[in-house]
Every structure is written in C-alpha cells, then in structure tokens.
Amino acid sequence: MTGLQEAQRDQDDKLHEECGVFGIFGHPDSAALTVLGLHALQHRGQEAAGIVTFDDGHFMSERHPGLVGDIFGGRNADRVKNLKGAYAIGHNRYSTAGGSAVRNIQPMFADLIGGGLALAHNGNLTNARALREELVGEGRIFQSTSDTEVIIHLAARSLYRPIVEKLVDALKKVKGAYSLVALTSKKLIGVRDPWGVRPLVLGKLDNSYILASETCALDIIGADFVRDIEPGEVVVITKEGIESFRPFAQQPNRFCVFEYIYFSRPDSVVEGRNVYEHRKLTGAELAREAPADADMVIPVPDSSIPAAIGFANEAKLPFELGIIRNHYVGRTFIEPSDGIRNFSVKRKHNPNRATLEGKRVILVDDSIVRGTTSKKIVQMVRDAGATEVHFRVASPPTAHSCFYGVDTPNTDDLMAHKMDVEQMRRLIGADSLAFISMDGMYRAMGHAKRNAAAPQFCDACFSGAYPIELTDITGASRSSQLSFLADAAE
Amino acid sequence: MTGLQEAQRDQDDKLHEECGVFGIFGHPDSAALTVLGLHALQHRGQEAAGIVTFDDGHFMSERHPGLVGDIFGGRNADRVKNLKGAYAIGHNRYSTAGGSAVRNIQPMFADLIGGGLALAHNGNLTNARALREELVGEGRIFQSTSDTEVIIHLAARSLYRPIVEKLVDALKKVKGAYSLVALTSKKLIGVRDPWGVRPLVLGKLDNSYILASETCALDIIGADFVRDIEPGEVVVITKEGIESFRPFAQQPNRFCVFEYIYFSRPDSVVEGRNVYEHRKLTGAELAREAPADADMVIPVPDSSIPAAIGFANEAKLPFELGIIRNHYVGRTFIEPSDGIRNFSVKRKHNPNRATLEGKRVILVDDSIVRGTTSKKIVQMVRDAGATEVHFRVASPPTAHSCFYGVDTPNTDDLMAHKMDVEQMRRLIGADSLAFISMDGMYRAMGHAKRNAAAPQFCDACFSGAYPIELTDITGASRSSQLSFLADAAE
C-alpha cells in the first residue's frame, strides 16, 4: 500500500472500489482516449494503471504504479505515443494487501493458442483460490497473485475456439463479481457477471464503441452513452460491429447499492439513475426519517455534499460548508512528537469556526466504516464551537465485509458489526446518531421497500445476504499455503 | 513552470498568490509543525517549498521543488528529521517565469557579520531591479533572481547591529508589498509592509509563538490565533518573549481585497473577517445587484461554492452541484489528434446532465481573468442541456495587472482590459453576464462604498489605483540587461 493510499485510508474511513475499466475499439487515438477515460475513473482506483493496445501484429503495454496523470501525463507523455493502434483497454487499480507488485498491475496478458488475450477486471472472484490450486496442480505457472490471472489460465487451458469462446468457457467456471474488458487481435470484449454486481456501460464516439465502468468516462471524451451492458451479457465488438451473447445461466440482478452511495462519481448515470440526484433523494429521505432540531446542515466533504443538500432542502435548513477540505493531501507526514489533537484528520479537514460557533449542527456523511474518522470530525466540530452535533448517515450501518471487489476492513473493524446505534453514538461522541433505514434506502431508489426474498440490489455489506457463493471463504478446500514469491521491491 | 502548474493555469484561469510563509519559535517539533503549516498554506504556492531551522550553532535547510506532502512526507520524512532545532521558518512558492531554479527556492540564507539570517517572503518589491543594479555596482554577487536576495544584500551591507536592525535598515530601502518571516540564531522576526498589502498573523501553541500567512495554518497544529501583525509592524520573538516595533513611516492600510475573493482559504479569518462568510455576503450582494430569472444556482467548483451559496440563499433559488470536479488533476495529457471539444477543461470539470437538462442556470464564479475557461464552461453547461446560462462574477472586472506579489497575465491577456461587459458576454457565450460593482464589493465588506480618495483596500487589479510606487515599471532607470546565468537544469 502506497503512502497515498495509507493517507487516504487513514483519513476518510470509506470503503474503496478496487478498480475501473475502459476499452475502445476502432479509434486512431485509442491510447490517448483510454488515458482520459481512466483519468475520469481515477476515483475507482489510485494505486496503479495500465493500458494495452494492439497494432500491426503486436500487443503493447504500459503498466505502472501511480495516478493516471503521472503515469501518462507531462514528461511521461511518450508512453502514450508508444501505445499504437486503434484498439485499447485500460485499468485503474486500487491497492489490496500484498499486491502492489508491478506484476499485479492490469491489464494482464497472455499468448494463447490462436493469439494474444489482454484482460482487465473490476470485481472479485469468490472461488479464485480453489481454481488456482487446481491450475497449479496441472503444472500451470502463476506470475501474479491476481484473480485476473486465474481467468486467463482458464482461457488458455480451454479447448474452445476462437479466443472469445475460450474466455466464455473460463468465465463459466468462476464465481464472483466481475465486469471486465478484454482485447484480442481482432476484438474488444465486455462482460458482466450474471448477477451484474459491478457496472459496465457501452458508449459510442463517431464509429468507435467504448466500454467503461461509468458514464463519466464517456463524458470526458465526448462520447454518447448507448446503454448499460446487462448482467450476464457478453458483447463482442469487431470491425463488423457489435454482437451480444448470453452464455451464462440467468441470475437475479444484484447491482451493488454502494455504487450509488459512495463509489460512483456524482455525474455518472448508473443503471438509469443519476448518482447526484439519487444522493439528494437519499438525503431527503434521511431528513424525513431522522430529523433534528438544528441551525444548519453540514456535509463531511466532499462525497457527502449531495446528500447534505438533499437533507437541508427537505429539512428547510441552511446548507453550509462548515468543514473545509484541503485537496493537497499527499503522503503521510511525521507526527510531531508531542502530538496534535486529531492530527491525521486535520491534514484533510478543517472546521470553520466562524460558521460553526454557537450553532446546532447536523453533520451528514454518506457512510461510516470504522467510525474512527467520524469521532475525530465530531470532536473537531465541537472544538470549533458547535453546541450540538447530530450525525446523520445516508446509508444503513455497514456491518459485513464485501467479497465482490470492494476493499473492506475485517468484519471486526466494522463499527456496526459489534455495536448498536446507541453504542456507536457514544463512540463517535455525537448528540444524536441516525442511519437511513434499509427500507428508506430502497425508497430513495424508488422501491416501496426492500424485497427480502429477492433484494433488488446487492446490499450484503448492510444485510449480510451474499448473493454469490463464497467458495474460498466458506469452503473446506483450503489446502496447503502456496510458497508465493515475495517481490520485495519489484 | 512544472506540468502541474501548467495544467492548473490552463484549467482554472485564476490569479495566483505567489507565496505562503510560516515561522515558529521555541517548539521541539518546529520542523514537523512547519511542514503542517506549509501544508495548510499549500493553496498559496505549489511549485516548491523550503524550511530552515537553527540548532546548536548551525542553520539547516531543505528546499525542494514540489508539493509539501511530497517534499516532506512519505519516503522523504527523513528530511524533517534532519531539520533539528526549536526555531523554524518555511515557505511555499508559486512559480514565476524563469524562476524555477532550486537557487530561487526560499527561505534564503546568508552569513552576515554577527551571524546568519534566513528569510522567507510573500509579496513583490517594486524597486528590486533598481536596488539590484546598485548592489551589483558595489561588487556584490547575486545567486538568484529573487527579490528576497535583494533584501538580504541590503541587510548584509547595513552597518547597524544587531541583525534585526540590519533587516529593518534594509526594508526601509525597499518599496513594494511584503509579509516576511526571518530567522536568526536567536530570533524569529515577522514584518508586514507599511501598507499591509499581504497578510501575516500571530498565533500561539503552548509557549511557542507562530507567524503564518493565514489562520488555517494555526488551526492545523491546534494553535490559537492571537492577532494580525499590523501594517508596518515588526515583531521580534525571542526566548524572553515578543516585542513589537514600528520603524517605518506610517501609510494608509491597503490590504489586498483579492485575498478575500480567491486567494485565502475559506476557513481562514483574514483581518477580522471569515473568508467563507465574507464570500457568502458577496454572493448575496451580487444576487441583489444582478438577479436573473432562473431555476438554480451553480458554482464553478470549488472556489466559488461559498459565493454561490450566498447568491442562492438571497435569490431563494436551489443551490446545485451542476458541475462535478475531478480532483485528480495531475499533469497535462496528450490531446487526441482529432480533438475533443473543451478538452482541457474536461480533465477537471464535468457537467451533470441530469441536473442541468432543460434548466435555466445561474453560473457563479469568483473571478474571471482571461475568460478562456469561462467560455468553455458555459459551452459545457449548454451542451449538457441548460436552456439559459446567466453568468455572475463575485468580483469586479479584473482589468489591471498586479505588481504586489500575484501572478497576473500581461494586461493584454486580461479579458476586462480590452472589452466592456457586453463584449465579454458575447465572448464567453452567456445569456447574461454581470460582475459585482466596485461599491457592491465594498458593501459586502461592510463599507458604505469605496472611498475613492483613500480606498479601504488595495483594489488595483480592478481600479488601476496602485498604492505603492512602481519604480521598476515606470522608472527610467532600466539600464543594461544583466548577464544572468541560466541554470538549465539545476
């Protein structure tokens, strides 16, 4: 985990999306447009990024740690020029423990019988360990610790032809959440898992088709949104056009509700809903469910601004920026030896005393994970003179880990896993604390309530109802530890 | 100019403060606290930063290009450990043309008769060239192209003792705007020029005094705000305590009004006014002066949010985030060869179609410099479906260059220098355009109107009324060009 990641985790106490993907077919500037698309998707992963293109019989790759703007901008702009060709796929990666090695940066690539396959993946497989053990048992060699390599090995082993069929054959064997883009020498392929947990959209720019995790990546290049790729759908884009297959057994849709709450950018349209507008609706629902007698509504910036606007409008209270965010975050500093109260939070947030002093404040956040940051922010706001602090959270208590592609702390570190609301209130030191109810969250989505038998979304992090089997977690197959190579400094 | 600077200049079309300063006396963690202070002042200068400390008979220095978090954080944390001692001063630098050499990074230092002097300066001298020529004429050697070195040479040449008197002697010879912090082996010194153009505040943390450009640098370390250093005041902090002198001829106060409009952080309290609250007042005044029939008020993020909130509240219109900002800006990318409409702006801003479509929009910005970005943003908002775009600016037209420490384009590049409001409206493509009036700006400050005979602030960038003589600009003394050394890569 890089210093930047540490710093962010330390400061924002959020769940983090692990990846963003982008692909484009048939555009002379495919690499430059992929850079822009990945830049627009930067919020989905900041540890590393990579792009693979194909031109004149060869695949070309640039995969590096860092932010897209640093990897492909400024003095590194030559890397974009190296990536020739009209087809490209790209990937933003969020860090996961032990996996920051260059060899884990996507897209991954392999030469299969019949040609090369590059693959970029957003999500997480729940039977990857079991499959990996089976593949190693056949004498197959892994170079990374990434799930994506499992899919590539399964494709390489497949007897089907052509490569797109090998990929489908591979995906039939995996379980879990995945939205992926793949590139062969002739095709751009996009796939969403049968439950449709992670997003993937189709766009068009002139005659070029585009696949991306979110619509904001279409906006930045001026492309038109065509439609969402559907759960279980495989789209294959060639010079002849676009084709669609549904090779998997159908499953109930379980789109990740957290994409609305925090992951997606507010300007994205996700499965038909604008994220910003949705967050305002959630804030309003929260205001109805859990009003408070106060002088103003204040967001924990920046992600909670829409929910706070919605809350303030509904509550007919002023919306104020009572906490100012420093956008130059950077790496962790040395902590002064005699300590500074709320040191780590202050690098990013400062309360505005002139606005807060003597006021009763409603603090709106989109979610709470560990509660450590919330506690510091409540204290900061009190220190700045607020007389009352009412904390409102625009999502239900996060009580369960995610195994579908989101970086979650261990269950034991989730504040809501071990405490009830009153305990949590005391922990964070607020005068009152309320989360939106599960049904309230669904109401803000336009549903009357959560359908307990077949929930309209994947809400496992709130409900513990995991739609896709967790083979590696629950299975007895966990055999001997593999003797992984630890590349200390690669 | 670094890629980051280029990118920002390209995208935000703002005036930029050239520096932030910080000093602390008598704290065992002086360097670590200075790092935090500079981090809080990062918005005042992003090109470079430096810190000088004194300990055990020696001054120590770390001066590097980059952001504070990169220079002193993460793997560079050892630099902080190298900076031993209980006294420190630090400086953030904004780039100016041709001056990015390491030797121009502040604080500057020299051995004088009687001991060392380190100096960090926010502002700009208006007779620096004339003084420099005089000093070179005496066989004195310059190592940088910085104004600050002129002050140091004048102090070195001075026959007064001790060093603080040398510094005062030097400052009596310079003209221009300066808020500076200086360090000797025994003293921390703070000075504001007699007009008080640039800010400087005094704070206290336990038994340590602190000097800083803005109060947000006190907040981050938990220090208390004591008071503003007054125009023309010299404060000298020693182990014995703090003393104050007024060695300069008194001048009318002319604090920079742009500190309120854009430079200072919204959570800072500047000369007794909270910046955030002031910006809301300005937005409200603007709403009264120049209302528009519209459906919503939208800020050009992020700096214009307070003015937009003030405008929306006054106008009783919804405040909405109609433009989403991407905070991962980074370096300039390669532009796709066939172009993307509004390419450079889109890296930072994306309009939210769901919010804007079919709506009449009031767009609030705090200032316009060249107008190039405004034009792109208006077009972006229209492309996203807005039916009307009414542009409102929370400052008067910027028609004159600043010579007091702000990075301004040439006068000819200032949109307001050559156009009237209707011409500007047509240039940026808005349905209507209004700037707050000069008197409106003063009213938001709590004055009845601008005092034309003795304006309450320095408003030269709007009015052209320069309070301090511009010797180097207007003087006939501009003799032969010096044969400056161009350190291509130092």
Place this chain on the structure above:
Amino acid sequence: MTGLQEAQRDQDDKLHEECGVFGIFGHPDSAALTVLGLHALQHRGQEAAGIVTFDDGHFMSERHPGLVGDIFGGRNADRVKNLKGAYAIGHNRYSTAGGSAVRNIQPMFADLIGGGLALAHNGNLTNARALREELVGEGRIFQSTSDTEVIIHLAARSLYRPIVEKLVDALKKVKGAYSLVALTSKKLIGVRDPWGVRPLVLGKLDNSYILASETCALDIIGADFVRDIEPGEVVVITKEGIESFRPFAQQPNRFCVFEYIYFSRPDSVVEGRNVYEHRKLTGAELAREAPADADMVIPVPDSSIPAAIGFANEAKLPFELGIIRNHYVGRTFIEPSDGIRNFSVKRKHNPNRATLEGKRVILVDDSIVRGTTSKKIVQMVRDAGATEVHFRVASPPTAHSCFYGVDTPNTDDLMAHKMDVEQMRRLIGADSLAFISMDGMYRAMGHAKRNAAAPQFCDACFSGAYPIELTDITGASRSSQLSFLADAAE
C-alpha cells in the same frame, strides 16, 4: 540495451558472455555473499542482476537492471537485508535484443505442485522456440521471452516428484548449453549440460556449499575451490550434504574455448587451467607462429595484457603500455557535429605518443569480431607516430555465430566470415596481421593438435562445428510468430 551496453559494444568489439550464476546453501549471510559472488562475476553480464532466497516458508526476490554494486550497494543495501534466509541463488545478465524487461531478469520463479522453484541459467537453448510452441499449445502461459521460463514450464508440467526430479525431467527435453543453479525450499541444485559447454564450479566456505560460474567468485568470499561440476552432472545440496547424479545420456565434452580466450577472469581456474597463465601460453605460441620484427609489444588493454606479456617474453621484446585505457567509460556522448577522428574509441583508449613515436609496434589482441575497433586502434597508434603496426590475435578468426549463450553479431557482421587474412589486414590497416592457428590454440592448451573427429573443446565460433543440434535455427518447425507483448517501459 542500456547506454552502458551500447557504449561497451561500440567500443570493445568483443563477444560477450550472457550470464553468470551463483548459489550458496546453509550460510546465515547467504544474500550478502551472493552479492559479492555476483560482483566478482560482473564481467559475465552487466545489464541486470537478481537474487532469490528462501526463508521461513517464503521465497524472496530482488531483481533489477544495473550493476551489482548499484543494485545492492550504497543506498540500496536494504535490499540485501530484505533477502533473508540461509539459501540463495543469484544471476548476472548480459543484455540481448528485446529482452531488457524486468520480467526477463533472472532468477525466475514458479510455484509448482510441491513447492517453489527458482532458477538461474547461463547458456542458451537451441530448441526453446519449438518447446515454447508446444507448451503454449497446451494452454500454458509465458510471461517472459527467456529460455529459462521454458525449463520452468517443463518442470511444472512434469509428473515426477520431488521438484529436483521435475527439473531433471525438464532438462531431458531441452537441447543446448546450460549451466544452471536452482533453489527449492530445501535444496540447492546445480546442473551442467551433457556437453559441459558453460562452466560451473563447486566451492565450500565453512559448512556451506557454493556453486558459481568461476572460481573468482569463490575467492572473493574466501571459499575453497572443491571441483568443477562435471558435464551432465546434477548436484543436489541439502542439509544432509551433497549428492550427485548423472541422469543424461553421456556426450563428448565440449567446453567453450572462448572462456579461456576472453570471457573468464584471468584469476579464475577454469577446468583445471588458470586463465592468466593460459593466456600467456597462447601469446607465446602466437609469438612462435607469427613473429614480427619490431621494437615492442603492446596489448589492446585490458583483456589482452596476459597474451601480450606471453608474446613479449617469447619474442624477447619489451612489453609496454602503449595504449592507455580510461576506466570511466559510462554512457555514449553526443558526437561533436564536425566529428573527431576515432571518436568512439578515444573515449576508452588513448595512445601514448612518447612510447610509440618512431617505433615498430606489435599490437596484441585476444580476438577480433567485427574489426571496426581494430581499424581505429591501428590508426590511433599510427597517428601517435608508430612507424609499423603488426597486429597479432591470440585466437583464430571468429567466422561463425555462437548459439550456446554468447552474444554474437549476425554472421555477416563477422569480419572473418567474409574475408581472408589479407583482406582483413587491409581493412584494419595493419602492416601485417596474423591469428593464432587452430592447432596453435590447441597446443597452448596442451594438446598436440585439434582432434577434428572429436574436438577437445567447443570451437564452433572458429570452426563452425556445432556440437549440439540447432533445432530452432535449422528446423522447419518455425511456425507463425507469437503475438508477444512488448512491454515498452516495464
């Protein structure tokens, strides 16, 4: 190819060994000793180096481009500390076209059924392409373009157990030259190919066994030389001691004669002969075969000094340093636009006019490859005033490419491939030119003459008699090009 490599290739016109290997078992400082061993073997490969150790259930790796002293010395010394454990193998790599990617740096590693295998290889396989196509045909995925990965895949696929048997099974399928060291969680393994083309020696330091390409790597750590590993021998070192196997069909010994001529360090003892003493004998034989009437004998420094001493002693002529070498070679410089005669050679060599002026000179070199450098050196020596230049070469004409682990130019670039001696003499501009005869070279080795039916050494680069089948070169199996991923900047 790095700048350093370019510079060297440009200047020295030598064949280059592609690798050096080192392994140690059972020493608490295994990584530090491997660093020293690789440093002593630096002449065998300067592009990159890597070390793998095993400790506490995990393999650890550090593989980087550059010289050993830069990779593991000075500020990078922490890398050595990261490499914990009592077993280690290491590798120095010489660049080959297109293969400078980090993923090609050895030792390579894979998790096999039963545990991990790390492998470092000196040599070249002659059926690697054919095997690679077969393995890809089975759906196996390659990550590098290195021969070594072919061996690892063959081992991974093998059904034998334990891992050492998998490795032997793999090696039974490969053709070519290889001296390799391998590490499992319990064993250090050393193997030489059945013809014994490349060297590998066994040493001992206290209770630790060592494997190394040359004895100079034993000397640097104060280890004792035990014996050469024999052609076709597999040694397996465990806590229980050392065992030896001979699993391959026996072949006639064909040790690379060029190891004596140029590759090995003069202080190494190679297959029972000290290299320095052998080179002197060769120089003496050359003096007997091709004397010249001259005033002094001058080596082309540094590698030809021993042969020149031997020649001078035999010819009873003074040995003089008439050409001075600049050891600070570094990267290629910009050539002045109006040119400097013999520019590229002069960066490394300068003739000593005071010694050469008016003298008849015998210039001794150990080998000539392209002839370009020889031509420049002859001209340099003439320019410095030599009246006659007699060029003597301590090896026969290099007329054929090597396919057994040596970086050779294309056959067409070998001066001796297309010219007879008189043509070559005219090309390089010498007054006379002589190469040692093939039989003379064998006489210096202590043989009466070359045994044409079964040559005592591999002398293919002189004779064209390749002892090991060149499957990939001559075979018809060269099917379609694989779509290798070109990692431009990894």
Place this chain on the structure above:
Amino acid sequence: MTGLQEAQRDQDDKLHEECGVFGIFGHPDSAALTVLGLHALQHRGQEAAGIVTFDDGHFMSERHPGLVGDIFGGRNADRVKNLKGAYAIGHNRYSTAGGSAVRNIQPMFADLIGGGLALAHNGNLTNARALREELVGEGRIFQSTSDTEVIIHLAARSLYRPIVEKLVDALKKVKGAYSLVALTSKKLIGVRDPWGVRPLVLGKLDNSYILASETCALDIIGADFVRDIEPGEVVVITKEGIESFRPFAQQPNRFCVFEYIYFSRPDSVVEGRNVYEHRKLTGAELAREAPADADMVIPVPDSSIPAAIGFANEAKLPFELGIIRNHYVGRTFIEPSDGIRNFSVKRKHNPNRATLEGKRVILVDDSIVRGTTSKKIVQMVRDAGATEVHFRVASPPTAHSCFYGVDTPNTDDLMAHKMDVEQMRRLIGADSLAFISMDGMYRAMGHAKRNAAAPQFCDACFSGAYPIELTDITGASRSSQLSFLADAAE
C-alpha cells in the same frame, strides 16, 4: 562524500587530486568538446562536474553530482544541447569533507559590473579563510564553502576594468596553488599561480584554443599540444587571438611532484615529461636502490604498472599480473556479519594463486598513504601462496599533509608520519620494505639530486618544505566559526 568515493578511498589508500579544468574558445561544439575533455580528466575528480557556456548575451550552466559520462551522456545528452555557444569552461570535482552540496560544484558564476564571470579552479588557497572573513565583514554574501567563491568576490569588489583586470587584482590577494580557467562574455582566461604548483596546458584544434589540466584532454578531441602555461602566467584568448601577461611577482617554480607519481594519467605529457616513461624510470631507479632476490615483479594495479615494468626490466625479473583488479567497483556493500578476510580490498583486487604460489614476489606500489590497504594486499598475496613478499614504493614516505589542492588524510593518519621504515614493514607485514630515496626520485627526474635550498619541485608531502605561506593553518586569525548553512539534501 558519495558511496563511490567512500568505496574508492576505502580501497585504494591514495592521495587524490581535487580537480580538473578545461576551457575552449571559438568552437561551434564547445560544450560537446568540453564534455570529452572532462571525461579524459575524470581521474582528477569523480564527485561532480559542471560546464558553463556563453551565447547570445547569456551564460548557461549545467552542474551536477556524478561522473561526466552519467551527467552528460546517454539520456542526459540533452544537457549538452542546452549548453549553446562557442566558448565553454568545465570542471571535474573531487569530494572534500562537507562540500558535496550542489552549490559547491564549479564552475562558479557571478554578474560583475561590466558583465558575467565564470570560474573553474584546480588547487587550494592557503589564505581563503582570512579573506572570507574580511569579505563577510564588508557585508558580502557567500553561497558556497568553496575557495573559488573567494576569488569571485575579490574580483567583484575590484575597481579595475575590464573583468580580466578584476580577476588579476583578485589573484594578487590570494595565496596558494591554483590553475584556473575563466570565461567572460568575450574572453577565455587561463592562469597558473606564481609557483606553478598545479598543471595547465594550452592546445589548439583548428582555430580554437584550448586550456586543460593535462594533455590527455587534448588527445581525446584530436587537438594539438601547444605548450604549458607557465607559472605566474595569465593567458587571455579572444577572437583576436591569444595574449599573455605576467602580473605577479616572480617565484621559484615548484611543480607538484605527485602529479608524476600518481595524479596524472600515464599518457599525459606534464611539463615536458611523459608520465608513463617517467614512472618506468622511477621504477628502474627504485630497482637499483632497493633490489630484492625474487622470482617476479608484481604491480599493485592499475596505477603502479609502469613503475613495476621499469623495476622488472631493470631487475631482469619477469613482470607478472599477480593481482587482478575488478573494474566494476561501485558502491560499498553490506559486509557479511561473520566477516570475510580482507573484505574491502577483495571487492577490487584478487590475487592470482596460480601465478603466485610458491614464489618470492616483489610488490611495487607508487605510494603508500595510510598503509591499511598495503597490509591487506601483502596478506592477500601471502594467502595466495607467495613465500616472500618484498614491498617497493616508487615514492618517498608520505609524511606531511598537502594544502595545495590534494585531498590528504590528517597528518596523524599518514603511516610515514609516525613510523620509521622498519615499523612500517612490520605494520604491513612484508619481508622487506623500501621507498625510493628523495634523491633517487629527483634522479629519475633527470636531476643529480634534490636542491635542498631551492627544490626543483613541490615535495612538501615528503619533505614538509611548504613553498607557499599557510596563512589559514598557521595564522592566529582563526576567529569565530561562521554560521554556515548546512543544506542537508540540496
């Protein structure tokens, strides 16, 4: 001190020249030729290098730590392109304690009245501290700790005109050893101090004059040697040609004898003598003075090879490379925790057992400073089987520090300062030890003997007879320590 320097000091136990200088006037490729000249002079200083050129009204500079080939070669070749113009001076710097900051890298530059002056200096001033205190007393500001800046300040203060007269005025005030090159906007200037301690030669390439520390820098660019600059001579090169002045009081010549013994490259011609030939003569004289009954003569490589050849020829004994040097030295490694005998020496030297075993050996070195390395080498040679080791040194015992531009250990660390020859013999463990006598050294120079009243050379390091007053060393003026700024990482 860099790792490279540490490593070298650790291993070679030699005195080290502190600098090399180069200048060229009137050549379109002046920067590229200066790079080559500095490369040829790399042995005189390896810590840093810099070049200043003048073109079109501006001076340009590139000054960086590292080797010339790294600073200006390979991917840094653009730096050469930045250095436009037909005039250039350059400098190689050897490290001295505390002085590795970038601001100490030469050439130094200042704007004086009348134009710029760039200066590069080989030597050391003996009254620099006294002058510096005087200049600081006048309020002048120093940016470096270098002697060179003292000269520049004196020139800047001078009332003479033009700049060349200012420089002469300055030099009249300094004491010590200096050979320097200077550049103004119109002139290239070369000066040697009145005693002529350090070398400086004049060369010509087409119509361009060149100044350089040694003739090897002329050879590399194909320039002709014209003559030595004479002691006390000032040469001024302009478009009109070359002029010569002798502004200083005449002094007896005292050229540094150590330039012959070790500093200069063997292919240089220094004050009329070829260094290589001279070293052979010294070796022969040593053989006559101190013969030994032995089987062979072995140099401590590489610098002692010429002396050993001279010794062997005179003694009619075989010359052999009994110690092999590893030229890939690089940075210091981690020492294995349980130690390796003669670890630090073995990184650079390995004895050749096959040559040494059972032999009586004469080991020839050019000089001994501390004796630590000699001891290790004697032991190494014994360990390799030599039955007797007779150590012969081609210079007298080094018993006194140098204050004229050579990096010498403290007097107490000089082996010869505190021991007689027998004590030294026991320390280094040789069977016999002999140094050439003082008169023997002068005989090898062609003198009958040393003229004690007026020695023909500066031999202060052997004799303690310092020709130039040591003001800073012996004077009582050493007042308070200046408060130098320690730029930890600049």
